[in-house]
Amino acid sequence: MSLADIGTSQQTDGPTPIIELIRATKLYDRRAVLSEVSLLVEGGAAMALIGRNGSGKSTLLSILAGLTKLSSGTMVRSGRRIATGYAPEAFPGLKMSAEHYLLSMARIAGLALAEAEARMAELLEMFHLEEFRRQRMDGFSKGMLQKVNLIQSLIAHPQLLLLDEPMSGLDLPAQHTLIGHLKELKRSGTGIVFSIHEPQTIEALADSVHVLHAGRTVTTIHGQEEMRVTPAVYIVCKGISEQRKAEIMDMPGVTSIHALDGTPGDYLAATLEIAAADDYLRHILQAEGSVVSVEPCGGLSAGGLEQWMDPKPVKGGTAG
Amino acid sequence: MRWLVFYMLRSYTASQRYFGPVAFTIIAVLLLYSYKPNPVMNSYAATSIILFVGSAWLGLSLLNHEHPVQRQVSIVQARSKLRYHTGTLLTLGALILLLDLLIVAYPVLTGQFDEPAGLYRIVIAFAGHALLGLLGVTISLYLQASWVSKTSYAAGLMLTVVILSIGSHKLSELIPGPFVYILLPPASPVMDTLMNAEDLPLIHVLGVFMHALIYIVLFTGFNLYRSSRMDDSKS
Numbered sequence: 300m301s302l303a304d305i306g307t308s309q310q311t312d313g314p315t316p317i318i319e320l321i322r323a324t325k326l327y328d329r330r331a332v333l334s335e336v337s338l339l340v341e342g343g344a345a346m347a348l349i350g351r352n353g354s355g356k357s358t359l360l361s362i363l364a365g366l367t368k369l370s371s372g373t374m375v376r377s378g379r380r381i382a383t384g385y386a387p388e389a390f391p392g393l394k395m396s397a398e399h400y401l402l403s404m405a406r407i408a409g410l411a412l413a414e415a416e417a418r419m420a421e422l423l424e425m426f427h428l429e430e431f432r433r434q435r436m437d438g439f440s441k442g443m444l445q446k447v448n449l450i451q452s453l454i455a456h457p458q459l460l461l462l463d464e465p466m467s468g469l470d471l472p473a474q475h476t477l478i479g480h481l482k483e484l485k486r487s488g489t490g491i492v493f494s495i496h497e498p499q500t501i502e503a504l505a506d507s508v509h510v511l512h513a514g515r516t517v518t519t520i521h522g523q524e525e526m527r528v529t530p531a532v533y534i535v536c537k538g539i540s541e542q543r544k545a546e547i548m549d550m551p552g553v554t555s556i557h558a559l560d561g562t563p564g565d566y567l568a569a570t571l572e573i574a575a576a577d578d579y580l581r582h583i584l585q586a587e588g589s590v591v592s593v594e595p596c597g598g599l600s601a602g603g604l605e606q607w608m609d610p611k612p613v614k615g616g617t618a619g
Numbered sequence: 620m621r622w623l624v625f626y627m628l629r630s631y632t633a634s635q636r637y638f639g640p641v642a643f644t645i646i647a648v649l650l651l652y653s654y655k656p657n658p659v660m661n662s663y664a665a666t667s668i669i670l671f672v673g674s675a676w677l678g679l680s681l682l683n684h685e686h687p688v689q690r691q692v693s694i695v696q697a698r699s700k701l702r703y704h705t706g707t708l709l710t711l712g713a714l715i716l717l718l719d720l721l722i723v724a725y726p727v728l729t730g731q732f733d734e735p736a737g738l739y740r741i742v743i744a745f746a747g748h749a750l751l752g753l754l755g756v757t758i759s760l761y762l763q764a765s766w767v768s769k770t771s772y773a774a775g776l777m778l779t780v781v782i783l784s785i786g787s788h789k790l791s792e793l794i795p796g797p798f799v800y801i802l803l804p805p806a807s808p809v810m811d812t813l814m815n816a817e818d819l820p821l822i823h824v825l826g827v828f829m830h831a832l833i834y835i836v837l838f839t840g841f842n843l844y845r846s847s848r849m850d851d852s853k854s
Contacts, residue, residue: 364695366851385695391686394633403629406622407696451692 314341316377317459317490318363323372325358325514332358333514335372340459345481345491347501350511356494357388359511360461363492382408384457388464390448392437397428397447400436401454408455415454422450425476441468449477453484460484462493466500478503532576535591536583537566543586550579566591623697623706624713627681630689631710636680641718644673648722656733657726663744664814666722668785671751671806674715675777678759681711683770691851700847708756708839715752723748740816743824747813750831754784754804757835760842765849780804805831 318340325333333355340346340363348356361367362374364385393400398419405415423429426446431439436447445468452460460481466474481491481504495501501508508520539547544567548556552575557568567588571579576593583590631637647669651662685693697703723745727736736744758780760766762773783790784806791799805827812819812827 361691361850361852364691365700366691366694368848368850380698383695383698385692387688387691389688390692391688393630393686393689394635395629399629403622403626404692404696407626407693408698448692451696455696 314343315488316341317381318377319375320359320362321373321375323359323362323374324370325355325362325367326370331514333362336511336514336516337372338509338516338519340490340492342458342488342490343485344506345485345493345504347505347508348492348494348511349496349501349508350517353513354511355514356511357463358514360385360387360463360492360494363459364461382455382458384452384455384460386448386452386462386465388467390444392439392444394435394437396433397423397436397439397450398432400447401451404451405454410455418454418456419450422453425480426450426473442470442473445469446473453480456489458489460489460491460493462491464495465493466495466497474500531570531595532573533568533570533592533594534576534579534583535566535568536588537591539565539567539583539586539588543588547579547582547586550582551575553579620702620706620709623693623703624710626693627707627710628713631681631684634684636684637677640673640677640680643676644669644718644722647673648725652726652729652731655731657731659732659734659736659740660744660814660816662726662732663723663740663747664810667744667748667751667813668806668810670715670718670722670748671755671784672781673718674752674755675758675781676755677714677718678711678756679762679773679777681714682707682759682763687852694851700851701843704843704846708760708843711756712753715756716749719745719748719752743816744813746828747809747816750828750835751806751809753835753839754806754809754831755781757838757842758784758804760839760846765846765851781806785810805834 316339320336320338323333323336324331336355336359338346348359350356358367362369364383366385401419401423402415405419406412410418420429423432426449428443428446428450431443436444439447445465449462449465452462465477469477478500485491485504491504493500493504506521510517510519547553547567547569550571552572553569556570558566569579573595580590580593648666651657651665651669694700694703697706723741726732727741758777762777764770764773767773767776780803784804787799787803787805787807788811790803808827809831812824816824
């Protein structure tokens with residue numbers, strides 16, 4: 300359900316829409332840096348923005364943060380003041396301590412002093428910055444500044460979290476920590492939008508991917524199965540008895556399996572590693588089931604994400 | 620809002636950009652009182668103009684002290700541009716009132732005047748200094764980096780407007796019509812009123828002060844309105 304629909308409908312089941320852009324266009328000096336982009340950010344879901352440098356990802360985040368006005372189009376918010384966390388790119392080394400800065404940001408965002416201190420301590424510890432909290436930030440490395448940047452965006456329990464290249468400058472443990480924390484936030488209902496260049500982060504976190512090229516939407520990919528970095532295969536079958544189903548579900552190489560919604564009968568959809576496909580198909584046939592479809596999905600060289608990291612211009616605007 | 624003001628003061632003092640305008644204001648006032656005795660209202664008129672110039676400089680340095688990315692984060696945390704800009708204005712107001720208090724109290728406490736200043740003259744001087752300080756801030760609002768991107772242009776424009784404001788009495792004789800009176804900050808009328816406050820009826824003094832206050836409210840209000848609708852970019 301989109302935010303635009305909410306005004307005309309009483310039904311609010313499913314994910315909660317937080318913010319929606321409808322045909323958003325941004326012009327700088329009469330040059331379109333963003334053109335007719337539409338997207339819906341929902342609570343409990345993460346959207347990745349990908350595309351080349353200059354494709355409009357940062358501008359899009361800046362618009363969602365309320366820092367940049369649209370030249371045309373509409374932005375609809377679920378509330379007047381959504382609690383928003385925003386971590387822009389290239390956070391500067393400030394002439395004050397991380398502690399003073401983070402506490403100030405938490406208090407400005409409306410946290411009580413005790414809560415602000417507790418939350419700051421928790422996040423500083425999580426990112427291993429505890430021992431640097433009283434040091435001035437103008438002596439920090441790029442990675443440490445990025446950690447402070449991320450902490451300030453997370454500190455006030457945002458409903459909407461906007462991250463511009465969040466992994467930039469982070470060491471590997473910090474990247475894992477961040478992904479783990481973002482997954483927790485998703486579970487607690489936060490809507491996340493992030494620009495990214497690493498396919499692994501998309502696979503780990505994103506529920507959808509918005510591909511931009513020259514300010515236009517090239518395609519939108521929904522569902523985590525489509526975003527797998529490693530090559531995989533998606534097999535739909537039917538006619539398998541309940542007894543044999545359990546056996547098939549436990550097969551090695553099967554990454555996910557579920558009954559297919561919206562189809563008649565006992566359709567079963569599975570995503571599995573490509574090396575396990577032959578064995579899986581053999582088992583289905585032996586179980587007197589029939590194979591409905593076999594499709595490759597994900598994979599850096601199999602129509603997966605990498606092609607969209609460097610999308611080609613599309614004639615007439617959108618594609619996919 | 621209180622925390623936004625605290626943060627702004629902390630960030631500004633950490634940047635050390637306050638040093639130029641504050642040092643200019645204090646040194647100029649100390650120079651003025653380097654010999655005594657001094658006439659009360661003439662001295663206050665002179666220090667009010669020093670505060671006018673110092674405030675315009677102080678305003679410009681505070682409004683531009685944040686890194687653009689830092690400013691973006693502050694705006695998002697404040698949850699509205701209007702709230703952020705209002706917080707910045709309140710910070711400037713607090714600094715101006717502090718300087719005002721110091722400048723007005725210093726000669727009284729250190730016995731720089733040729734006669735006792737008296738409560739009436741101190742109150743008039745405090746109000747006059749506050750108005751001229753806020754007029755200086757009003758000028759700086761329109762010259763901050765989001766309005767005038769080149770610092771050199773902003774500094775040149777600031778000097779020009781300050782000088783024209785101080786000399787607006789002469790300028791209004793050269794340019795007919797209400798343009799000078801309406802557009803230029805009424806620094807000159809406030810200064811003249813402070814100088815002659817003892818001889819002028821209170822209603823005249825209040826009228827001039829009201830003119831300055833209306834100017835400040837209108838131009839600051841318009842600036843707040845426009846600033847809240849402008850893009851905040853990273854550069």
